[in-house]
Amino acid sequence: DESETRLDIKQFTAYSGINAMPQNNSALKSQRIYIDNKAFAVMLPVYGQSVPFHITMVKNIANISKTDMTGFGTLRINFLTPGAVLKKDTGDNFSFAHAEAAWLKELSYRSTDQSYLDNVSAQIKALQKQYKQRLASKKEKED
Amino acid sequence: MSEKITLHNICLHDDVANKLYTGTIKIVPSGLAWRSADKNEILTWDKPLITGASFRKVGNGHELRLLTTDGFHNFDGFKEEDYSKLKAHFKTHFDLDIENVPIATKGFNWGDLVIKDKFIKFKVDNKSCFDVPASAISQVTLEKSKKQELTLEFKGSDVKHKDEFLAEMRFFYPRAEEEDVKE
Numbered sequence: 350d351e352s353e354t355r356l357d358i359k360q361f362t363a364y365s366g367i368n369a370m371p372q373n374n375s376a377l378k379s380q381r382i383y384i385d386n387k388a389f390a391v392m393l394p395v396y397g398q399s400v401p402f403h404i405t406m407v408k409n410i411a412n413i414s415k416t417d418m419t420g421f422g423t424l425r426i427n428f429l430t431p432g433a434v435l436k437k438d439t440g441d442n443f444s445f446a447h448a449e450a451a452w453l454k455e456l457s458y459r460s461t462d463q464s465y466l467d468n469v470s471a472q473i474k475a476l477q478k479q480y481k482q483r484l485a486s487k488k489e490k491e492d
Numbered sequence: 493m494s495e496k497i498t499l500h501n502i503c504l505h506d507d508v509a510n511k512l513y514t515g516t517i518k519i520v521p522s523g524l525a526w527r528s529a530d531k532n533e534i535l536t537w538d539k540p541l542i543t544g545a546s547f548r549k550v551g552n553g554h555e556l557r558l559l560t561t562d563g564f565h566n567f568d569g570f571k572e573e574d575y576s577k578l579k580a581h582f583k584t585h586f587d588l589d590i591e592n593v594p595i596a597t598k599g600f601n602w603g604d605l606v607i608k609d610k611f612i613k614f615k616v617d618n619k620s621c622f623d624v625p626a627s628a629i630s631q632v633t634l635e636k637s638k639k640q641e642l643t644l645e646f647k648g649s650d651v652k653h654k655d656e657f658l659a660e661m662r663f664f665y666p667r668a669e670e671e672d673v674k675e
Contacts, residue, residue, distance in 0.1 A: 364597040398620075399551030449604075458657060460657065
């Protein structure tokens with residue numbers, strides 16, 4: 350039962366510190382998107398920084414295909430925000446965020462390479478699925 | 493102490509185009525210079541033009557951000573151990589402190605928006621998550637009515653890039669009543 354799943358802050362920490370982050374990674378070196386399956390993290394380039402997000406924070410992905418008119422596709426990564434969480438769960442899962450917090454809600458990337466965007470989108474979705482399965486099997490063991 | 497620091501494979505990051513240009517950085521008591529690997533471009537800043545600097549971990553090693561009278565310049569590709577050398581040189585010769593900026597690694601998406609040095613900074617747990625240079629923003633939309641959303645659109649997002657290019661960013665303020673965000 351999904352509503353009974355309580356989110357524990359430690360369980361969705363991507364990296365405990367700098368040393369736990371991927372080193373000498375070619376995708377990160379060239380400021381590209383990187384999916385770290387081991388850490389359940391998505392690293393997204395934002396003005397020189399490769400910013401990690403735990404897969405829990407990714408609410409969904411919109412992949413808007415390239416058209417002749419635009420010439421590029423758009424990959425929109427929507428993140429969890431309090432409103433969305435409260436609808437699904439009854440509780441105060443995000444109460445550890447301070448009251449005045451700003452929430453990053455969306456990052457959108459564009460590329461003329463639609464197959465690349467499709468690939469990134471598929472990888473993130475696969476990681477979401479993998480993480481859900483992991484949570485489910487963990488819960489099963491606890492029960 | 494060495495009077496000169498020369499480091500190769502230091503990339504100048506063009507923030508608006510999101511491109512990295514490889515080159516060599518040279519820091520002497522009178523200022524700082526960066527030369528592109530193809531030697532076609534040489535950028536120099538004399539000591540009086542340098543107003544500040546910071547250092548942080550980024551995807552490709554570490555980055556030195558130079559604040560100058562004409563704006564800012566991000567250099568990527570430093571090693572962690574370069575920090576102490578840079579710090580000593582900047583202190584001795586430029587009378588400037590280089591802050592070693594702690595970065596957010598936990599992967600959370602809530603924090604604080606701070607506007608400083610012509611950057612919009614998103615901080616998580618008081619650590620730097622990312623900085624957006626104000627100069628890269630083409631449009632700011634603030635919707636107060638019901639969604640309490642701040643949308644940033646970026647320059648160059650209508651250009652056709654093969655590598656993914658950050659086009660838009662959106663923030664949500666659940667508790668916002670009065671936010672004054674201006675470029």
